[in-house]
Amino acid sequence: MFFFDAHIDTLSRLLQDSQNLRENQGHVDLAKLRQNKQGAQFFAAFVSPRYYHGQALHRTMEMIDLFWQWMTDYPQDLAFAGSGREAAEIRSGGRMACFLGIEGGEALEGQLFNLRMFYRLGVRLLTLTWNHRNDLASGQGEGLHGGGLSLFGQAVVAEMNRLGMLIDVSHLNEPGFWDVLRLSKSPVLASHSNARALCDHPRNLTDQQIQALADQGGVIGVNFCPYFLKKDQPATVDDVVEQVMYLVNVGGIQCVGLGSDFDGIDQTPLGLEHYGKTMDLADSLMDRGLSADHVEKIMGGNLMRICCTVLN
Numbered sequence: 001m002f003f004f005d006a007h008i009d010t011l012s013r014l015l016q017d018s019q020n021l022r023e024n025q026g027h028v029d030l031a032k033l034r035q036n037k038q039g040a041q042f043f044a045a046f047v048s049p050r051y052y053h054g055q056a057l058h059r060t061m062e063m064i065d066l067f068w069q070w071m072t073d074y075p076q077d078l079a080f081a082g083s084g085r086e087a088a089e090i091r092s093g094g095r096m097a098c099f100l101g102i103e104g105g106e107a108l109e110g111q112l113f114n115l116r117m118f119y120r121l122g123v124r125l126l127t128l129t130w131n132h133r134n135d136l137a138s139g140q141g142e143g144l145h146g147g148g149l150s151l152f153g154q155a156v157v158a159e160m161n162r163l164g165m166l167i168d169v170s171h172l173n174e175p176g177f178w179d180v181l182r183l184s185k186s187p188v189l190a191s192h193s194n195a196r197a198l199c200d201h202p203r204n205l206t207d208q209q210i211q212a213l214a215d216q217g218g219v220i221g222v223n224f225c226p227y228f229l230k231k232d233q234p235a236t237v238d239d240v241v242e243q244v245m246y247l248v249n250v251g252g253i254q255c256v257g258l259g260s261d262f263d264g265i266d267q268t269p270l271g272l273e274h275y276g277k278t279m280d281l282a283d284s285l286m287d288r289g290l291s292a293d294h295v296e297k298i299m300g301g302n303l304m305r306i307c308c309t310v311l312n
């Protein structure tokens with residue numbers, strides 16, 4: 001079964017560790033990506049805090065270049081997708097549709113023209129914040145007192161709507177989340193977040209957030225990070241299934257997707273040790289009594305739907 005994962009950090013991981021896609025020590029490599037032939041993937045250019053204040057744009061460009069190098073180096077397997085339509089064409093040709101995103105509005109360095117330039121370079125998703133406050137908004141690390149979107153953050157939301165980009169609210173604090181939902185004219189994505197009712201962590205979404213996002217046609221990618229899945233460790237593939245089932249119950253089948261966070265997390269659930277194992281999740285979901293149609297939506301159909309809706 002095909003899957004479409006909303007968030008992996010392989011670009012930043014491999015750049016940081018000076019390793020390559022063909023062979024590396026991380027969660028994702030070319031052989032594992034090949035197992036998701038005819039699938040789709042969002043590659044996040046994660047801007048690490050060490051590059052804030054001067055190097056964020058520079059570092060992001062380096063990751064975008066690496067993404068395009070992969071498209072050039074492995075044309076048999078990978079192809080850039082800028083829209084749902086392009087992704088469908090690529091998948092029907094037997095290749096993986098590769099979408100590009102940026103994790104951290106620091107990359108914009110306070111300028112809307114950088115957002116437009118990123119779009120021209122293929123970027124179709126922006127996670128507005130990481131865990132800290134930036135020019136756009138405050139990450140969940142700042143708590144409720146961080147406030148909502150700045151004027152610049154509001155302008156970014158409007159420009160992303162205009163361009164046809166996915167606004168990603170994972171990592172955002174609650175006031176910022178509600179501002180985005182109020183302002184965005186398009187459905188919104190939480191690319192790698194879980195339900196707070198099952199695991200009380202500020203990175204996770206409350207029931208009200210899940211329902212509001214689902215009501216607007218949004219999608220939530222379940223994060224495999226053990227510390228966002230459950231309080232007591234170790235976490236297993238069953239805990240991912242629990243998160244999926246909970247989101248289905250609270251937000252409905254249409255809002256649930258996957259956002260593994262592979263290569264961005266130090267530990268993984270038992271049974272989901274690397275990218276190649278994600279396909280096994282489909283069997284676990286079937287075992288829980290979900291229909292094949294519902295499993296397909298969770299594994300990637302819902303994420304593909306929001307890409308078709310939002311990306312021009």
Ligand SMILES: [Zn+2]
Nearest residue numbers: 103171192264
């Ligand atoms: Zn993240």
